[in-house]
Structure formats: structure tokens, C-alpha cells
Amino acid sequence: MSNKASHKIIQITLDQLESYLWGAAVLLRGQIDATGYKEYIFPLLFFKRICDVYDEEYNKALEESGGDEEYARAALHAIAVPAGSHWNDVRMNTENIGQALVAALTRIEQANPAQEIGGRMVGGLTGIFGEKRIWTNKDIMPDRLLSDLLEHFSQKTLSLAACPADEMGTGYEYLVGKFADDAGHTAQEFYTNRTVVALMAEILQPQPGESIYDPTCGSGGMLIKCLTSLKDQHKEWRGVKVYGQELNALTAAIARMNLFLHGVEDFTIVNADTLEKPAFIRNGQLQKFDIVLANPPYSIKQWNRDAFASDSYGRNLWGTPPQGRADYAFLQHIVSSLDPKTGRCAILFPHGVLFRKEEKAMREQMVQSDLIECVIGLGPNLFFNSPMEACIIICRTRKEPARKNSILFINALKEVTRKNAESYLEEDHIQKIAQAYSEYKEAENFCRIVSFNEIADNNYDLSIQKYIFLNNDKAIQVLSIDDSVYHWRQKHDSSMLNYHNFIKML
Numbered sequence: 001m002s003n004k005a006s007h008k009i010i011q012i013t014l015d016q017l018e019s020y021l022w023g024a025a026v027l028l029r030g031q032i033d034a035t036g037y038k039e040y041i042f043p044l045l046f047f048k049r050i051c052d053v054y055d056e057e058y059n060k061a062l063e064e065s066g067g068d069e070e071y072a073r074a075a076l077h078a079i080a081v082p083a084g085s086h087w088n089d090v091r092m093n094t095e096n097i098g099q100a101l102v103a104a105l106t107r108i109e110q111a112n113p114a115q116e117i118g119g120r121m122v123g124g125l126t127g128i129f130g131e132k133r134i135w136t137n138k139d140i141m142p143d144r145l146l147s148d149l150l151e152h153f154s155q156k157t158l159s160l161a162a163c164p165a166d167e168m169g170t171g172y173e174y175l176v177g178k179f180a181d182d183a184g185h186t187a188q189e190f191y192t193n194r195t196v197v198a199l200m201a202e203i204l205q206p207q208p209g210e211s212i213y214d215p216t217c218g219s220g221g222m223l224i225k226c227l228t229s230l231k232d233q234h235k236e237w238r239g240v241k242v243y244g245q246e247l248n249a250l251t252a253a254i255a256r257m258n259l260f261l262h263g264v265e266d267f268t269i270v271n272a273d274t275l276e277k278p279a280f281i282r283n284g285q286l287q288k289f290d291i292v293l294a295n296p297p298y299s300i301k302q303w304n305r306d307a308f309a310s311d312s313y314g315r316n317l318w319g320t321p322p323q324g325r326a327d328y329a330f331l332q333h334i335v336s337s338l339d340p341k342t343g344r345c346a347i348l349f350p351h352g353v354l355f356r357k358e359e360k361a362m363r364e365q366m367v368q369s370d371l372i373e374c375v376i377g378l379g380p381n382l383f384f385n386s387p388m389e390a391c392i393i394i395c396r397t398r399k400e401p402a403r404k405n406s407i408l409f410i411n412a413l414k415e416v417t418r419k420n421a422e423s424y425l426e427e428d429h430i431q432k433i434a435q436a437y438s439e440y441k442e443a444e445n446f447c448r449i450v451s452f453n454e455i456a457d458n459n460y461d462l463s464i465q466k467y468i469f470l471n472n473d474k475a476i477q478v479l480s481i482d483d484s485v486y487h488w489r490q491k492h493d494s495s496m497l498n499y500h501n502f503i504k505m506l
Helices: 014-026 034-064 069-074 087-091 097-111 143-153 165-189 194-204 221-232 249-261 305-309 327-336 357-368 427-439 452-457 484-492 496-505
Strands: 115-117 120-122 211-214 241-246 267-271 291-294 344-350 372-378 390-396 406-412 417-419 422-424 447-451
Touching: 014 034, 014 143, 014 165, 034 069, 034 087, 034 097, 034 143, 034 165, 034 249, 087 097, 087 143, 097 143, 165 221, 165 249, 194 221, 194 291, 194 344, 194 390, 194 427, 211 221, 221 241, 221 249, 221 291, 241 249, 249 267, 291 327, 327 344, 327 357, 327 390, 357 452, 372 427, 406 427, 406 452, 447 452
Parallel strands: 211 241, 211 291, 241 267, 291 344, 372 406
Antiparallel strands: 115 120, 344 390, 372 390, 406 447, 417 422
16 A cells, blocks of 8 residues: 555655664663664654655556556566555554564565676575564564554655655664664774775765765765765766675665665675675676775674685785684785776775784785885774774775885874764865875875885885874884784873883883
8 A cells, every 4th residue: 555645745864864774773672772873763764764665656657647556556666565464554554463573574575686787696585684583573573563653654744755875874874873872882883984984085086977985884874975076076876886794684784774764776785704705707707997985894803714715716915814813815805806097996904913923924025015105193092982083995906106115104193083982084084185195295293105115124014104204203113013002002002102112012
């Protein structure tokens, strides 16, 4: 059953949308742990959205045809909603609501298969609503609670006229952030600080017609930011091809919903292990992309090191990382995925990748490959619910002649604002860092161009503090052996003097 009568459009402000979306999550408190909110809220939000858009399209066709319902039913819809599978059909149930919901979601997925475009399967809703068994477990999701959720979402119309794609996408991103905040450390798997993502997109400067890839895409925020940056510049963005891979099935589904709700149509998101089974292969080789952005899971221990050591795609360019730290496996995968002419990437890592002894041989080969263009040291607390300082490694397959055999180091540790227990980059911070990268010039205490010879003299240690002079003094020699140093620095004292004294004790 759909809404077949036209009605007055009530536009939703962003504040109203955010309050409305978070209100659904509030209903789950006391019944479901915060880490599980997204598993229930996102599928319902997406279900409501596509049904309201379907009604909008139906009513428009009805008006155009002078009330011809047969014509309106046959009209082309962005997403097909089969008979009996509409939001209102599920809402009519008072018992076994979960079963009715599962049946409707399954039929919608089946009615919207992926389509082959340019030799690849694009779009399609198969599996997009996530694990459906959760809806039929009445101990966790009783009819009463599910009915309350349906009634809550029914309060507003989420049509395109009432809630345009950009606003819907912004509201969705708000909800992703709220869930990340509520869920604590588990958020790292699907959420990256959006201001850091904005910096990465600003540096890479995506262009119309390019391909963009995120091998650990989480909720898809990095991919979306590249597209919105084109929109903001009034550049054509619909021709950009978007690719992502994500290990967690629910998170991969969230990424697909996120892209749909942002109005993106040409994308491919695959649920699989990037290191063990890379999804994007052409003619037996890794597919190449213009832009790669990533925030890989850092220092994971459970991965197939033996398979990577004899990788059939040749991704172990510089060697095989230790079992306890897969960071350089992701880094080598990303570099191997860059287009040889236009490829560029921005990767968010903890600082440990810059100096850990067990990765020294790989780091030396990485430097000598002359792919690294810039290393940016960011301030603390930009990893979600972690005081760890982050860095961004920028690579480019074709560096400008003046940038060859050198790396630009940017010390942006102080370019961060903390307010209401949240750390973020302000627009001035983003522009200052991006401008330093773009101009590739030196600035005292902030950025410096360092030759390979100097890096070799420092035993291929890429620690920011070895190359950026602070307070007109010599660079601090960072001799730490792992990321725990950065935790200590934030816990005890952020001053470089005390940090240096601590280093001496290691």
C-alpha cells in the first residue's frame, strides 16, 4: 500500500532531521546496547526513505497522466517497491511485525538487482538491509518496540522534495557520528573524523571523470566527501566512479545506504577482506584508480601473512610486514592500486608506521621508490576515542620534477581545536595544511622539504620531530619503539621537553 494521493510538502530543516533521526535511537536505549543501534536504525531509515521517494515518483506520474493509476504504477522508479512491500504495508501489522518487515525487505532486495555498466556490476540492493534475523528475535525486538520505531519514523515524510539528497546525506552523516560517539572505541571500524577526511579530499583534489577507491571504506564517508567536494565547487560529479571494500558486512551495507542517500548512483561496494581477497581485479591484475583514500585498521594481528608473502598480485613490493602489524600490507596494497600516470593517495595511520624498527627495511624501500610526496603529522585525539596522534602519508605515482628525491614534512600537531570533548580541524587548519602541501615550500617550525640523503642519515626514520625544527633548536630524536609512546605523551605531559626526557628512559 502506497500513498496514492498528493499532499502538501512539508520541508524538513536539518535541525529537525537530526532530532528526528536521533529520536529513533533513543527509543532503543535500555533494550539494545549502543554498539547495536546502527544495525536497526539505518535499515529502517533507508526503508522509509525509498518508500517515500517511491510515493513521490508515483504521485508525480499520477499527476502527469491525469490520474491514470495504471500508468503511475508502471512508471520508472529509482528503486522498485513491489506490491505488499511498502512501509505502510508493514506498518499495518500489529503482530509478528518483524516477520512482515523481513518479507518486505527481502522482496525489495530481490526486485532491485545490480546492473552491468561498463563491464562491472553497479548498484543493486542485494543484502543492503543487513542481517534480517535481528527483526524476528522478539526477546530483543518485541512487537511493541518495533511498532514504536515504525510510528516514530512515520511522523515525517522523507521524499526528495521534503528532504533533498544533500540534506538527507548530511543527516545520515550526523547519525553515523552520533552512533560512533555513543559506541566508543568500536566506532573506529566505520567512522573517521570528518574534518580529517575533508583535509584528505582537499589535498587530493578529485576531478570530474576520475575513479575513487577506498579499500577499507567503513561507512563510505571518504568516498562521499570526494564527491561533495566536487559538488561544492560546482563541478560535474555524477561521472565519477566510486569503489569501496569493507570487511564488516553490516558496515559495508551502511556504506551502500550512505551512498544511495547522498544521491550517488554509480558505485560498487564489496563486502570482503581486502588483504586476503581484493575485490577489484582486471585481467588478473589489481584494478588501478586515480585516487585512493583510506583509514586502514591499524596494527591488526589477525591476518593471513603467509598468503601475503606469496601474493599473486605482487602487492608485497617492499616485503611482508610482521604478523602483529598489517599496516604496511594495507599501504602496499594501496600503492599497488594507483594508476601509473594519475594515481595519488592519502592514508591515515598512527605515527608508529613512521619509525617502528621492525618495518625499517620496508620503509627504506618505500622511500627509495620515490612515491611518498608528503608526511603530515596531525594533532592528538583525531582518532575516535583515542588520544593517539595520527599522520597522513601522501603518495603520487608521478611526482613533479622539483619534488623528486625528497619528501615534504608538515608538522600540524598544533592545528587542532578541542571543544566539548571533541577534537577537530577547523577550516583555517585545513586550508593552512593543504596550502603548505600545494605550494611545497618551507616554513619555519611548520613544514620542511627533506632530501633522501638526510632521511638515509636518519636510518629511514620518518618521525616528524626529526625534520621539523622546534623553537629554533635541533630536531628531537624520537627513538620510540611503538605507538605506546604517543599514548604516554597525551596521558602525562604534552610538552616536548618532558617527552624528550621520557624517550631517554626507553
